[in-house]
Amino acid sequence: MPSLKMEEYLKSTYFMDCDSLLVKDRAKELVRSTDHELERAKRVFYFVRDEIRYNPYLFSSDAEDFIASKILKQGEGYCVQKAVLLSALARAVGIPSRLGFATIRNHLAPEKLVKLMGTDIFVCHGYSELFLGGKWIKATPTFDLKMCQRIGVPSVEFDGRRDTILPKYNKKGELYIEYIQYHGSYDDLPLKRIVDFDQIAAHR
Numbered sequence: 001m002p003s004l005k006m007e008e009y010l011k012s013t014y015f016m017d018c019d020s021l022l023v024k025d026r027a028k029e030l031v032r033s034t035d036h037e038l039e040r041a042k043r044v045f046y047f048v049r050d051e052i053r054y055n056p057y058l059f060s061s062d063a064e065d066f067i068a069s070k071i072l073k074q075g076e077g078y079c080v081q082k083a084v085l086l087s088a089l090a091r092a093v094g095i096p097s098r099l100g101f102a103t104i105r106n107h108l109a110p111e112k113l114v115k116l117m118g119t120d121i122f123v124c125h126g127y128s129e130l131f132l133g134g135k136w137i138k139a140t141p142t143f144d145l146k147m148c149q150r151i152g153v154p155s156v157e158f159d160g161r162r163d164t165i166l167p168k169y170n171k172k173g174e175l176y177i178e179y180i181q182y183h184g185s186y187d188d189l190p191l192k193r194i195v196d197f198d199q200i201a202a203h204r
Contacts, residue, residue, distance in 0.1 A: 008187050009096035009131065015084050015189040018091040020069040027092035037095065038160040041130055041139075044089040045158040048082055049141040051075070056113055061195045079142040080126035084189055086141050087128045096131035100138060101183040101194075104166065107175045108151070121180070124194045127165070129185055136185070138163035 012019035018027070030047055031040045053076040064070060068088035071081045083099055090097035104125045114120050127140040140156050143166070148155040153176055154167045166177040 006096045006131065009098050010091050010094070012088075012091070013188045014063070015066050015068065015191075016088040016091060016097075017067055017069050018088045022069040022072055023088050023092050026072060027089050030089070031093050038132060040093045041090065041095055041132055041160045042158060044086060044093060044095075045139055045141055048086040048089065049143075049156065049158075050145045052077055052082055052085060052141075052144070054078065054082070054142060054144050054147055056110075057116075061191075063191055066189055066191060079122075079140075080124065080189070080194065082141050083126040083128045086139060090128065090130050098129045098136075098185050098187050099189060100127050100129050100185045101125065101190075102127070103180040103183070105178040105180060107178065108153075108170060124183070125166075126194075130160070132160050137161070138165055140165050142166065 017023060026047075027044065030043045034040060034043070052071065055076040056078045058065070058076065058078045058081065060066075066081060066084055068085045071077045071085045077085065087097035087099055102125050103121065103123050105121050107120065109120045125142075127138055127142070129136045130139050131137075137160060139158055141158075143153070143156065145155050151170075152172065153170045156164050156166060158164045165179065168175065168177060170176045
């Protein structure tokens with residue numbers, strides 16, 4: 001039985017609505033043939049990574065746009081939205097989860113996105129953390145496999161035992177993602193903190 005502390009990371013919230021019918025049904029479908037925790041974690045990770053298309057232009061200040069069931073229904077999202085969905089699905093299959101944030105620089109960010117933002121620095125890059133094997137594991141489902149293959153960068157592979165973060169270099173050896181600062185972990189989405197960052201405002 002989960003400890004009281006761990007129960008905080010299993011409960012349904014406004015954003016991580018793991019008790020919604022849509023999230024519960026998809027979670028059940030994903031883990032139908034396994035009761036192994038690590039396999040459940042892998043299945044929900046790869047579903048979010050590849051079946052929820054990465055779209056960096058979906059930043060919003062509207063709370064409804066960060067609800068897991070809505071993200072699942074629309075089938076696309078940017079890093080924070082995909083992390084929210086992964087965390088919700090993990091909770092739905094009994095895996096404690098939380099959200100983590102970091103400031104990163106994408107040295108190969110699309111020119112259109114850099115012009116829109118005015119920078120190649122992403123102040124609130126979001127990822128999930130899953131509690132597996134007695135420890136918290138970073139799980140970053142941001143970039144779908146098709147996108148990675150298209151732009152020539154390594155895909156993030158998740159084994160449930162080691163932290164998975166975005167790759168430092170692309171397949172040509174060029175500098176790709178630079179982690180600048182970590183901003184901690186949260187049991188629910190700190191939307192106001194994300195929206196308040198001036199550098200993110202250009203996403204709207």
